[in-house]
Amino acid sequence: MEASFNSELKIWRGPKIPYPFSMDTMISDLVLENLSKTPERILQITRSDDKAITCNEFKISMIRVAQNLAKIGIKEEDVVGIIARQSHLASYIINGCIALGALINPLHAAMNETDICGIFTQTRPKIIICEFDIIPKVQWALKNVDFSYQIYSMSNENSELLKAEDFLKPTDNEDNFKLPRFKKPANEKIFAILCSSGTTGMSKGVCFSHSSVLSLISEFPKTTYTTVSYTTSPIYWATGFFPNITSVLLQNELRIVYEDKQVEIREIFEDIEKYGITSASITPTLLALILQDENIHKYNLKSLQSVTSGGSIVSKTLREKFAEIFPDKVMMVPYGLTEIFVSMTKPNEYKQEYAVDLELVKEEKF
Template sequence: MAALLTTYDSGDRIWSGSKRTFTYTDETSIGKIIFTNMKNWPNNVSQINDEDGGTVTFNEAITWAIRVAQIFKKKGFQYPDVIGLPVRNSTYVMSVAVACYLNGTPFHAINPVMDEATMTHVFSITKPKIIFCDGQDYEKVQAASKEWQPDILTVTDPIKGVPHIQSLLDPTPTEAFYQPEPLKEGSQQTMAILCSSGTTGLPKAVCISNRSLQHDFPWWSRLEQRPDHFSHGNGHWLHPHHNPKSLFSRLLCEARGEVQDQLCHFGASPYVSPDQLSRSIERSHGLTSVHNLYRRIHLYDHTEKSSGAL
């Protein structure tokens, strides 16, 4: 009985079980939220590789992430240890990032095309304990981190004698019972580190808190009601709250150009409606549904027109 998570109030003579915790609160780690939703919808496709057409389901992605997170914990990595990710989009990158969230160890993502001097400067700020990179960048990453000599693994282009990401993906006897690590510093705990543009000097490290991630991606809390509204392509999450200057703007430009070409071919007005753009994007990228896309296009067009960008 002592092993059960119960309490007894002798005054009211009431036994109580453990307190219920809500899934979506400021104190819930983004790793826990991702873990819960991926476990709830294991067969959903979470990633589509534009280059080879390969797909990854939630079940595959979270299973890989759990195995990597267990390795992190076994090595003693914990907050505020940092994981370096100077990588291009590929099959396992998302799972490594999710593993960082699960373990509560922030990742430091940088552009892999940085020159050695810039990469040395940026990584010297956080000194990652382990770095995942593409094989083509291994020597540059190794030179940039020689001051503290972290473990370096490749995620693509395997190199003889250098550990590869697949060496971390062997099944473990405890993966079925894995639970994400709780936050150590509450909602303001740093969960990701990105880089500034570097236009006013060398790039700076920009810390993103757990709370910021939750508020930037509130669609996680709606995923249980509409699991078909999650789509992933080429390493980016396609949702209305994603940075419009990245994948969304590219899709929008591609779709607008495609529809305009069709309209001009038939002598029609080159104006492209949000409905036409929505259908074009969904058709071109094989998406069954894109969350709130019609409204997102309206907002995007309004913002661009107001700034004179269109």
């Protein structure tokens, strides 16, 4: 199989291979199917308070989000902006929007007013779900836009604000929920607009179809044991956004939810040891600090099998240090994770330091 290049559009494409589902199969079809198979299985745990959520609790919550969003007029193809920390509520909202057919557009809390205005002026969200402390910045950024929107707060710090938690109110119709059939097939139906990391310039909006995720998930190895995933990335990044979906699509995964805040190296060590984390996504800067920490050998990190690190330069020194400390663990380095979903390399397979091996690029499936 060979990659091809469209010189007119200036687009590289991997080889096309058959899509493993029918084109009317969407993400939420498989999500609800998987959640129904093991209703009592623990799906997610928030590391700050050890609050565990079962598959059935998750299913009911995402259905309520979809139904309550529909009640306020959100419909297929509407955009829902979100600037929020990782949480159970954020996961419910993301999956509820996907079920309804709305498009999720996450932004980073650290973005300035110009960037927020620039993205949202293009995507024109009907509602924007924010952390309480971000709301003034969003209001200032959008004070002159030519579209209407409503802001919902992720917390209850101001009684006058609309609350995102209201989307979890019982509807008394959860058992009768039916997934809507969308107008477009899976390879055309967009469910999210993510911004690139900005590594190579200004952040760009990237659209994701249902087929792009389901194709990738179909390639994941089937395991008979429970994998425990962990990421310190915010929802804005692909490594922080997609675990909210992939963990629900995989039947043997437990996700540890690390709420965005000042990261403590000690907490990461403690979490790996406490929860038996098998796969972690960690930024290069944070990974460098972890590998330099003098306490790294004081913790039992044997459960960890792989670490994904990207979003900025992953130096040769960092890769070599990882291999030195963790010779039995795999390090994956994604490049263009948001733009091409997903291209990764294993550092120990590098033939030349700055070469690109097209054989390692993920095949495109449509």
